[in-house]
Amino acid sequence: xxxxxxxxxxxxxxxxxxxxxxxxxxxxxxxxxxxxxxxxxxxxxxxxxxxxxxxxxxxxxxxxxxxxxxxxxxxxxxxxxxxxxxxxxxxxxxxxxxxxxxxxxxxxxxxxxxxxxxxxxxxxxxxxxxxxxxxxxxxxxxxxxxxxxxxxxxxxxxxxxxxxxxxxxxxxxxxxxxxxxxxxxxxxxxxxxxxxxxxxxxxxxxxxxxxxxxxxxxxxxxxxxxxxxxxxxxxxxxxxxxxxxx
Numbered sequence: 001x002x003x004x005x006x007x008x009x010x011x012x013x014x015x016x017x018x019x020x021x022x023x024x025x026x027x028x029x030x031x032x033x034x035x036x037x038x039x040x041x042x043x044x045x046x047x048x049x050x051x052x053x054x055x056x057x058x059x060x061x062x063x064x065x066x067x068x069x070x071x072x073x074x075x076x077x078x079x080x081x082x083x084x085x086x087x088x089x090x091x092x093x094x095x096x097x098x099x100x101x102x103x104x105x106x107x108x109x110x111x112x113x114x115x116x117x118x119x120x121x122x123x124x125x126x127x128x129x130x131x132x133x134x135x136x137x138x139x140x141x142x143x144x145x146x147x148x149x150x151x152x153x154x155x156x157x158x159x160x161x162x163x164x165x166x167x168x169x170x171x172x173x174x175x176x177x178x179x180x181x182x183x184x185x186x187x188x189x190x191x192x193x194x195x196x197x198x199x200x201x202x203x204x205x206x207x208x209x210x211x212x213x214x215x216x217x218x219x220x221x222x223x224x225x226x227x228x229x230x231x232x233x234x235x236x237x238x239x240x241x242x243x244x245x246x
Contacts, residue, residue: 003070010236047193073215082151
C-alpha cells in the first residue's frame with residue numbers, strides 16, 4: 001500500500017499478470033511479485049481513508065501481511081531529506097479522549113502505541129540496509145535527482161512514528177509535538193491508523209517512510225517532483241528486496 005498515487009506506480013510495474021479491481025473509489029492492482037500473490041493500492045490521505053483501505057484489503061482480498069510506504073516530515077534533528085524511517089511503534093498524536101482515558105490512548109484497546117512485530121522489522125531492516133549499502137538508489141535515481149534534493153548518503157532509523165490528520169509545516173507544530181512525544185522520529189497522516197487496523201485483525205505490518213521535508217516553516221519542497229524522482233524509486237527498490245527474502 002502506498003500513501004501517494006505516484007508512489008505505487010513503480011510497485012505496480014513489478015507485478016506479473018496484473019489485473020485491476022475498482023472498489024470504494026480506489027483501484028486495487030493484483031498480480032504476483034516473485035511468485036507471491038500481491039495487492040497494490042493507493043491508500044488515499046488521512047487516517048480514515050487509510051484505515052478504510054486496509055479493512056478492504058483484509059476483507060475483500062484476504063491479505064495476510066501488509067507493507068505500507070510513503071513520505072513523512074522529520075521531527076528528529078538527526079533526520080535529513082532522503083533518509084528512511086522504519087516504524088517500530090506508532091502513535092496517533094491527535095488522539096485525545098480525556099478525561100475518559102489518558103491522552104493518546106486508543107479507546108477500548110487500552111493501548112497508546114501499536115508495535116510492529118520483530119520478524120517483519122528484521123526483514124524490512126535488512127532490505128532497507130541492503131538497498132542503502134549497495135547504493136542501488138544512486139543508480140536508479142541518478143546523480144542529478146539526488147543532487148536536486150541535496151541527498152548524499154541516506155540512512156535508516158528505526159523507531160517511533162506519529163500520525164494525525166494534519167500536515168506539519170510550522171516550527172510551532174513541530175516543537176509542540178517534540179515536547180509532548182520526544183521519541184517521535186517523524187510525522188505523517190496514516191501509519192498509526194493502519195497499524196491499529198492491522199493489530200485488531202492480527203495482520204503483521206511494516207510501515208516505511210521516506211523523509212521528504214523537515215516539518216517546519218521550511219517545508220516547501222516540490223512534493224510531486226520528490227515523489228516521482230525519489231520516494232517512488234525508494235518504495236520499488238525496497239519492496240523488490242523484501243519480496244526476494246520471502
